Every structure is written in structure tokens, then in C-alpha cells.
Amino acid sequence: MSKGRTPSNEAMRSNQDAAPRVDVVFRNSIPEIPKTTYGTFSIYKYPAKFIPQVIAYTLKNYAKPGSVVFDPFAGYGTVGVVSRVYGHDYELWDLNPIMNLIHDTAVMKAPKINVKELVTRVRDSDYEFIPDWSNLTYWFPEEFLPTISKAWGLVHATKGKMKKMLSIPLLKATRYFSYSDEKVHKLYKSKHSKKKVDRLLGTDWETEFYRMLEKQIEKLLNKMKEHSNLNPQPVKYKLRSGIDSLNTELDRDVDILITSPPYLQAQEYIRSTKLELFWLGHNEEYVRSLSKRELPYNSVDEIHIHSKKYQDCRKEIVEDHLVQLYDRYFHGTINAFATLGERVKEHMCIFVGPAKIRTRSIPIDEILVEHLTEMGWKHLVTYVDPIVSRSMFKSEVNPASGYADSRMATEHLVVLKRV
Numbered sequence: 001m002s003k004g005r006t007p008s009n010e011a012m013r014s015n016q017d018a019a020p021r022v023d024v025v026f027r028n029s030i031p032e033i034p035k036t037t038y039g040t041f042s043i044y045k046y047p048a049k050f051i052p053q054v055i056a057y058t059l060k061n062y063a064k065p066g067s068v069v070f071d072p073f074a075g076y077g078t079v080g081v082v083s084r085v086y087g088h089d090y091e092l093w094d095l096n097p098i099m100n101l102i103h104d105t106a107v108m109k110a111p112k113i114n115v116k117e118l119v120t121r122v123r124d125s126d127y128e129f130i131p132d133w134s135n136l137t138y139w140f141p142e143e144f145l146p147t148i149s150k151a152w153g154l155v156h157a158t159k160g161k162m163k164k165m166l167s168i169p170l171l172k173a174t175r176y177f178s179y180s181d182e183k184v185h186k187l188y189k190s191k192h193s194k195k196k197v198d199r200l201l202g203t204d205w206e207t208e209f210y211r212m213l214e215k216q217i218e219k220l221l222n223k224m225k226e227h228s229n230l231n232p233q234p235v236k237y238k239l240r241s242g243i244d245s246l247n248t249e250l251d252r253d254v255d256i257l258i259t260s261p262p263y264l265q266a267q268e269y270i271r272s273t274k275l276e277l278f279w280l281g282h283n284e285e286y287v288r289s290l291s292k293r294e295l296p297y298n299s300v301d302e303i304h305i306h307s308k309k310y311q312d313c314r315k316e317i318v319e320d321h322l323v324q325l326y327d328r329y330f331h332g333t334i335n336a337f338a339t340l341g342e343r344v345k346e347h348m349c350i351f352v353g354p355a356k357i358r359t360r361s362i363p364i365d366e367i368l369v370e371h372l373t374e375m376g377w378k379h380l381v382t383y384v385d386p387i388v389s390r391s392m393f394k395s396e397v398n399p400a401s402g403y404a405d406s407r408m409a410t411e412h413l414v415v416l417k418r419v
């Protein structure tokens with residue numbers, strides 16, 4: 001039996017009501033947030049990041065004044081950044097410690113600074129920082145390392161707003177001056193990225209490095225200024241990063257949980273941000289320990305899953321390692337929602353993308369709904385949103401038919417209400 005509540009008669013009865021599926025284009029649904037990349041909603045790339053309109057839509061339709069919002073898989077921290085716009089207190093959790101930097105920078109007011117002077121300070125820095133990373137010289141040509149180390153040395157010796165103004169722009173420049181392919185989320189050395197480094201080595205790359213840093217600081221400042229048009233409110237908030245949300249309990253009540261859990265296809269968020277984590281000062285042992293706790297790699301307690309769809313899909317998976325991945329994913333996420341949900345007083349809003357194991361589509365949202373309605377939640381609605389720009393899910397050739405897969409890829413927002 002799962003740790004969650006046992007199904008009540010009322011919940012069983014409410015299961016018989018079929019909740020509607022409603023088509024919606026979230027990105028066009030919030031006039032005050034005119035673009036998905038508006039303001040500080042796009043200061044750094046993060047895999048599978050929420051577009052702000054999904055959260056704004058949810059808050060406008062399901063939150064009340066004073067509602068406290070909670071996201072246990074917060075990633076970039078978008079739920080917090082949007083909650084401020086609508087005046088809600090919030091709590092964010094994630095395994096990935098990069099969340100704190102992105103969130104804290106995204107909610108900061110643009111400081112009055114002289115960008116050129118700041119870059120000169122970086123250029124003249126006498127500090128040095130060398131990350132605790134055994135593969136460092138695999139990812140960076142030795143020529144670049146003294147310049148990059150000097151810049152990070154200054155960042156680590158600086159505090160407060162200046163540190164934040166430098167960190168994200170410097171992460172971008174650092175990534176560009178590495179062998180990693182910026183077009184790929186995961187840390188990946190490609191033909192294209194080797195060519196890029198060779199090209200840089202043949203130029204006045206040091207000047208280019210500081211020019212890029214300056215441009216990125218300017219860009220961040222402009223994004224902060226644009227963001228202030230949304231009038232973010234002073235609210236209370238709590239961030240907990242580096243924690244395993246599958247094995248952590250909420251120590252207070254919240255009103256709404258809004259989240260998108262990790263993708264079934266093992267997105268590897270820690271591996272994608274490893275380069276950043278090392279330069280930010282995390283050591284190799286810690287980063288390795290984070291990777292091991294990432295869903296679906298960590299071992300989780302087995303629970304009973306109240307879902308026929310879960311069982312039906314499972315029967316079709318042949319390879320043992322994929323069955324293990326599938327089981328860990330659902331035991332982990334479902335147990336987390338059932339357990340964390342006990343402290344959620346009003347709504348749970350769960351956003352999931354399309355998922356496949358080999359060629360089999362896995363209806364994650366429907367499996368979550370089947371289980372959670374058994375555990376006492378009422379399924380109000382599922383919003384169905386077409387995916388517009390993410391190349392990751394563009395239609396491919398369907399291996400079963402050999403034809404282009406013409407089904408439109410969609411993402412689903414499931415809304416559940418406590419009964």
C-alpha cells in the first residue's frame with residue numbers, strides 16, 4: 001500500500017466523472033506576458049523549462065489571494081518568478097543547486113552599474129579559481145584556462161549583487177569558450193564545437209571573451225529592466241536545492257502545487273549543467289552524488305500503483321533495463337505526489353510532456369490521474385497544449401509504420417482538486 005491516503009468512497013465516486021480535455025495555447029493566453037522569453041524568464045537555458053504562461057494561467061484560474069505555491073521540481077525556478085508577479089508566497093525545491101543562482105538573479109532588480117568598469121575589474125583580477133573537476137582539460141583548451149580562472153576567481157571573491165550580475169554572463173562565456181556544443185543540452189563535444197574552439201584559438205580570443213562577457217551583462221540588465229514592467233511583488237519565499245524531492249517531506253501546508261516532474265526519457269539535468277556546477281564551486285564528489293539521486297537513476301521505495309494504464313503499458317515493455325526505468329520513474333513520481341500532496345490544501349497542477357519508451361507512447365498524465373483520483377483527488381480538467389518550438393519533440397518517422405509521425409506533439413496540464 002502506498003504511503004498516501006487510502007481511497008475514500010467520495011473519491012471513488014468522483015472517479016466516475018470524466019474530466020474534460022480542453023485545448024489551449026498557453027503561450028497566447030496571458031496578455032501581460034507577451035513572449036515566452038519575456039524579461040527574466042529567459043536568462044539561462046535550462047532543459048524542459050516551463051514557459052511562464054503555463055504558471056500564470058494556472059495561478060489566474062486556480063489561486064486565491066494569499067495562496068501559497070509549491071514546486072518540488074522547480075529547475076529554473078519559473079514557478080517562483082511568476083508567483084511574484086501575481087503576489088503569491090512560494091516554496092521551490094530541486095536537486096539541482098543551479099536553481100538558486102538562476103532564481104536569485106531572475107528576481108533581482110536591475111542594479112545601477114557601469115558595465116565597462118565591471119568588465120575591466122574582471123580583466124584586471126588577480127584572483128584565480130580552478131574547479132575541482134578531473135576532466136577540466138578535456139572540456140577546455142589549456143590556452144583559455146588562465147583567463148577563465150581569473151574571471152571566476154573574482155566572482156568567488158565577490159559578494160551580493162555584483163556576484164549575481166557576473167555569474168550568469170560568465171557562465172555563458174565559459175560555456176562558449178569550451179569544447180561543449182551549445183546547441184545540445186547535455187555536455188557534448190561535437191565536430192561543430194571542436195571547430196568553434198579552433199576558430200577561436202586562431203583569433204584574438206581574449207578580446208572576444210571580454211566582449212562577450214560585456215554583451216551578456218548588458219543583456220541581463222536589459223532583461224531585468226523589461227521584467228520590472230510586470231511589477232513583481234515583495235513576497236515570502238523559500239528555496240531548497242540539492243535535495244531529493246522523492247524522499248523529503250513538506251514541513252508546512254501549501255495551497256497549490258504546480259510542477260513539471262522530470263521527463264521519462266532521462267533528461268539528465270545534472271549532467272546537462274555539470275560544467276556550470278563545477279565553475280560555480282561544487283566539487284566532483286558532490287556533483288556525482290547529485291547525479292545518482294536524479295530520477296530515474298535513484299532507487300525508490302516500491303508502492304502499489306492504482307492504474308490499469310500503468311500495468312497495460314508495462315506489459316508491452318520488453319527489455320529489463322527499460323522496465324526498471326519505467327518502474328523507478330512511476331514509483332518515484334507517484335509516491336512523491338501522493339506524499340507531498342498530503343500537505344496541499346487546494347490544487348495539484350502537474351504538467352507533463354510527451355513520453356515514449358521505444359515506440360510506445362506512455363500517457364504519463366493519465367497514469368498519474370488514475371492513481372491520484374484513487375487517493376482522494378478529483379480530476380477537474382486536462383489542458384492540452386501543442387508544442388511549438390522544441391525541436392526535441394518535433395514529429396519524427398514512426399518506426400512502426402515507416403511514415404512521418406503526423407500526430408501533433410502535445411503537453412498536458414492536469415488539474416486535480418482536493419475533495
Ligand SMILES: C[S@@+](CC[C@H](N)C(=O)[O-])C[C@H]1O[C@@H](n2cnc3c(N)ncnc32)[C@H](O)[C@@H]1O
Pocket residue numbers: 046047048049050051072073074075076077078079093094095096243244245246259260261262263269270293294295298
Ligand atoms: C522538467 S524539469 C523542471 C523544470 C522547471 N519546471 C522549470 O521551469 O525550469 C524537472 C526537474 O526535476 C529535477 N529533479 C530530478 N530528479 C529529482 C529529485 N530526485 N529530486 C528533486 N528534483 C529532481 C531536475 O533537476 C529538474 O530540474
